Amino acid sequence: MTILAYLIPISLILGGLGLAAFLYTLRTRQYDDPEGDAQRILRDDFDDRPRG
Amino acid sequence: MTQVSACPACLAAPAAQEIARTAAAPTEADLLLSLPGIHCAACIAGVERALLADPRISAARVNLTLKRATVSAAPGTTTDDLVSLLGSAGFEAHALDREALRGSDSDRAGRDLLMRLAVAGFAMMNIMLLSVAVWSGAEGATRDLFHWVSAAIALPTAAFSAQPFFVSAARALRAGRMNMDVPIALAILLALGTSVWETAQSGAHAYFDAAITLTFFLLAGRYLDHRTRAIARSAAQELTALEVPRAWRLTPTGADEEVAVAALRVGDLVRVRPGGRVPVDGVVTEGRSERDRALLTGETLPVPAGPGDSISAGEVNLTGPLVLRATAVGRDSSLHRLADLVAIAESGRSRYTSLADRAARLYAPGVHILAALSFLGWYLATWDLRTATGIAAAVLIITCPCALGLAVPAVTTAASGRLYRRGLLIKDATALERLAEVDTVVFDKTGTLTDGALHPTNLDDLPTNDQRLALALAEGSSHPLARALAAALRNRGVTPATVTDLREIPGEGTEARVNDVTLRLGRAAWVGTAPGTATATWLSDGQQPPRAITFADTVRTGADAAVRGFRDAGLHVVLLSGDAATPVAQLAQRLGISDWQAEARPEAKAARISALAAEGRKVLMVGDGLNDTVALSAAHVSISPATALDAARAASDIVLLGQSLAPLPAALATARLATRRIRQNFRIASWYNVIAVPLAVAGLCSPLIAALAMSTSSITVSLNALRLKGKA
Incomplete structure (x- = not known):
């Protein structure tokens, strides 16, 4: 059962990575304009003024 | 923000940006435009290019979801310049009053809830995974290890994610009241407390998973509820912000100056151009015209106006320019005097108790009595404090209003979303329930x-x-x-x-x-x-x-x-x-x-x-004028078209965004369906309780049964609410 000593931290770290990624997107306000972002990737010209 | 964070810099950096942004505001004017016509990638590019082509404009960003543009321009640039700039590029634009929109663009409370929800979701999945091992028969030292790891995840998560419930429960208790959050907070605390104790005694039953699942489902209900309200609020604010209130004041030299309506004082001379709305109560000093009083009195026939006539705010000047000497402004004008009547009428409506409140009023004391009785019963029967506390915790968890907390928000969200697509904006949380009774x-x-x-x-x-x-x-x-x-x-x-x-x-x-x-x-x-x-x-x-x-x-x-x-x-x-x-x-x-x-x-x-x-x-009032405002507030539920005066829209529960009245009967049908669905959801939730509570009281409710009952009832209730979305 010593394998648990590795497996539990690994599963926690992997889940934690997902959580951290979600919190990062939330803090950088990436959900403010979902429709606009979906359309912007279709533009040919490079968006040289991404929202900071 | 009151979040617990392992990284203080993560908190400090956005806060610093926020401060920098507000500090920078006076030097560069941030202007807001409403762009009702935009719908595609080409529109975004077109609008931004048209705006940035002007040398005065340093930044422009379109938000397609809100159909708005935020523009940073050199001082002195007005929204009217931008509107005409976009007009010549072929885009319909309207000026938005920034003051009226304050607070809606950064939805802090919503993001806060979402963050707590995400943390609870993460913790829930991990604890569930560990619990599956326990339910599959892990024993002895392995089970204790799993329980301790669960505790290490559950305790900080509960401290962070369940904070809104603790805060609300504490506030209610301090005020000597009871609300839904009191049994919720008690259930979470008791479940965690007994679980830690059980684990310390290497007991078999720990409710860490139940406590966190509970938090997750309840937060999901809270978040849905918040989102529905935030969407309605921001749309209502946008309607208000579209009416930028301006007036032309005559200076002593005889020149016109454009000022905000709020800046007018009694005795000011105000020029009202033909087609303009009268901003203040006043007496005509110069000019001859006719005025349209339809919004105030409902008269369709224009009324003549000449020197010496008094005119009320809200009337529309039709033919000739008029100069008024203001006799009452702002809160004192006849427009606002109606507000007193409205306040009186509204006090009658606040007596309405929503279905959720009625359920909570029955539910909260019932749960506490049940839990206390089972604790007493088991304690007297066995003289074993550990068993009695464990059973009381199980009763609280089983009866915890997960499904009840989701029953209303899930249905309201689905129904409001459907009505919004038909052009109806539900402003008030209980408007749908009241509409159904009409x-x-x-x-x-x-x-x-x-x-x-x-x-x-x-x-x-x-x-x-x-x-x-x-x-x-x-x-x-x-x-x-x-x-x-x-x-x-x-x-x-x-x-x-x-x-x-x-x-x-x-x-x-x-x-x-x-x-x-x-x-x-x-x-x-x-x-x-x-x-x-x-x-x-x-x-x-x-x-x-x-x-x-x-x-x-x-x-x-x-x-x-x-x-x-x-x-x-x-x-x-x-x-x-x-x-x-x-x-x-x-x-x-x-x-x-x-x-x-x-x-x-x-x-x-x-x-x-x-x-x-x-x-x-039960009366549904549909009206738009100032003369309807009192009636709108007095009615059981009220609807006003988007063309109505701000005061009328503010007094009504539902705003009709389109031109046609045809969606109204369908809205009534949707409201009736939604209310039926809410009652159905309450019944489903009650049945789960009726089945599971005797098991809990009898001491037969293992953590597995608690987890199953809670998840199934919450999911059934959510699915039942979603059925509303599909129906035409």
């Missing part, structure tokens, strides 16, 4: 059943030559009657007669000459005749008796369908108008409304609604 509909006439625009009714009786003369005269005026007449005649293919010396006499009509004959088109008294009962303008050539051209209101699209729909649904339809008897009777007959009342003052409207309420009827 059995009487009261309509206002002007601006609600009719769109306020007039059209001539007796052109067929007018000789062709008179039609040509009337057209020539009508085109010389911007009066609404003249404009409607000119448009109608042009549509019939009439060409204007040649006239000379065409001039408009403000407040009277237009005058012109043909072969030394003076022609007049205007008010009855001015052309030398007695006014009739219907709205009319008169054509006179000085020889024959003047001929009347009568007008009627255009019925709003969908008014027929709406009235018919309500009648088919078995509702009693009433028409209450401030307008004269003749036009009201005509409209009532046309739409087949038998119960109507004309010349009703605001108090009379409200009195009629109170009388209907006293008969035990």
Whole structure:
């Protein structure tokens, strides 16, 4: 059962990575304009003024 | 922010950005535009390119979801410049008042809830995974290890994610009240407490998974609820922000200066241009005109105005420029005096208790008594504190209102989303429930059943030559009657007669000459005749008796369908108008409304609604004018079109965004369906309790059963709510 000593931290770290990624997107306000972002990737010209 | 964070810099950095942004605001003006027409990637690029081409503009960003653009421009740039800039590029744009939108663009509370939800979700999944191992038969040291790891995840998660419940429960208890959050907070704390104790004694039953699942589902309900309200609030704010309140004040030197309406003081001279809304109560000092009082009184007929006449805020000046000396501004103006009446009417409505509150009132004491009784019963039977506490915790967890917390928000979210797509904005949380109970509909006439625009009714009786003369005269005026007449005649293919010396006499009509004959088109008294009962303008050539051209209101699209729909649904339809008897009777007959009342003052409207309420009827009021505001607040539930005055929209529960009235009966059907669904959800949740609670009291409820009962009931309730979305 010593394998648990590795497996539990690994599963926690992997889940934690997902959580951290979600919190990062939330803090950088990436959900403010979902429709606009979906359309912007279709533009040919490079968006040289991404929202900071 | 009160979040617990392992990384102080993560918190500090956005906060610093926030400060930098607000500090930078005065030097560079941040302007907001509403762009109702944009829908695609090309529109975004087009708008941003058009704006950035102007050297004064340093940054422009379009938000397609909100259909808004935020623009940073050099000081002195006004939103009007931007609107005309975009207009010439082919995009429809409107100025938005930044003040009115304050607070809606950064939805702090929503993000906060979402963050707690995400943390709870993460913790829930991990603890569930560990619990599966325990349920599969892990024993001894392995089980204890799993329990301790679960505790290490659950305790900080509960401290962070369940904070809103703890805070709300503490506030309620301090005030000596009970709310849904008290049993929730107690269940979470007790479950965690007994679980830690059990784990320390290497016991078999730990409820870490249940406590965190509970938090997750309840937070999901909270978040749905918050989102529905935030969407409605921001849309309502946008309507308000579209009306940028400005006025032209006369300076002592005689020049006009543009100021905010809020900056006007009593005694200021204010110029009101034709077509403009009067910003203050005042007395006319200069000029002669006619004014449209439809929004205040429901009259369709314009009223003349000249020096010495007093005018109320909210009226629309029609023909000539007027200068007013302000006698009452802002809160004191007649527009706001109605607010007192509204406040009185609203106090009656606040007595409505929502279905959720009624359920909570029964539920909260019941749960505590049940838990306390099972604790006492088991303690007296076994004298074992550990068993008794464990069972009391199990009872609290099983009865915890997960499904109850989701039952209402899930349905309201689905129903509001569906109504929003049909052009109805639900402003109030309980509006749907109240709408479902309605059995009487009261309509206002002007601006609600009719769109306020007039059209001539007796052109067929007018000789062709008179039609040509009337057209020539009508085109010389911007009066609404003249404009409607000119448009109608042009549509019939009439060409204007040649006239000379065409001039408009403000407040009277237009005058012109043909072969030394003076022609007049205007008010009855001015052309030398007695006014009739219907709205009319008169054509006179000085020889024959003047001929009347009568007008009627255009019925709003969908008014027929709406009235018919309500009648088919078995509702009693009433028409209450401030307008004269003749036009009201005509409209009532046309739409087949038998119960109507004309010349009703605001108090009379409200009195009629109170009388209907006293008969035990639940009244839906549909109105747009200031004269309807009191009635809108007094009614059980109220709807106003988006064209209504801000005050009327504020007083109503639902705002109709489109032009047509046709969606109203469908909204009623949706509301009834939604309420049925809410009741169904309560029943489902209760059945789960009825089955699981005896098990818990009997001490047979293992953590596995608790987890199963909680998840299944929450998911069933959510799925049942989603059924609303599919139905047409």
